[in-house]
Amino acid sequence: MDAIQLLKRDHDQFRALLEKLEETSDRAIKARSALFHSLKAELVAHETIEEEILYPTMAEHRSAEDIVAHSYEEHHVIDVLLDELETLSFEDEAWSAKAHVLKENLEHHLEDEEEDLFPKALRLLSAEERADLGDEMEERQDEVLEAAVAHPHARVDKPR
Ligand SMILES: [Fe+2]
Numbered sequence: 001m002d003a004i005q006l007l008k009r010d011h012d013q014f015r016a017l018l019e020k021l022e023e024t025s026d027r028a029i030k031a032r033s034a035l036f037h038s039l040k041a042e043l044v045a046h047e048t049i050e051e052e053i054l055y056p057t058m059a060e061h062r063s064a065e066d067i068v069a070h071s072y073e074e075h076h077v078i079d080v081l082l083d084e085l086e087t088l089s090f091e092d093e094a095w096s097a098k099a100h101v102l103k104e105n106l107e108h109h110l111e112d113e114e115e116d117l118f119p120k121a122l123r124l125l126s127a128e129e130r131a132d133l134g135d136e137m138e139e140r141q142d143e144v145l146e147a148a149v150a151h152p153h154a155r156v157d158k159p160r
């Protein structure tokens, strides 16, 4: 599958999960916890394939260096928020405020990638290259997702 198509498909899934998460109330702990942990697992797997596969490939192109550096930092902020949400109690009134900040940050990041990084990838990488990267990503994503589902409370700790 084309790497950019795969990542874009994940983005749409995140947008839907964020909407659902925001609708959960402070008393709907079970629903909130299930949604949060599935968002967290999917996000960690997505960030990992971008950081291990797409970003290094794009960083080889001068015109993409800045957006790649910017994207790593945005991932970092998202990871910090995920860890803080994991530590807070789901009933805490700060939880929804923090979840809203995560939503704003993540939506902003998805847009940055879709408006800047992905169009550059479509211009700079051939369809064949993108298909190869996509295959590599799918394999790695399954691996990370499995580990994330097995350890739902683990800190988001990606090698940098
Ligand atoms: Fe990203």
Ligand SMILES: [Fe+2]
Pocket (backbone or CB within 6 Å): 007, 011, 046, 050, 110, 113
């Ligand atoms: Fe992304």
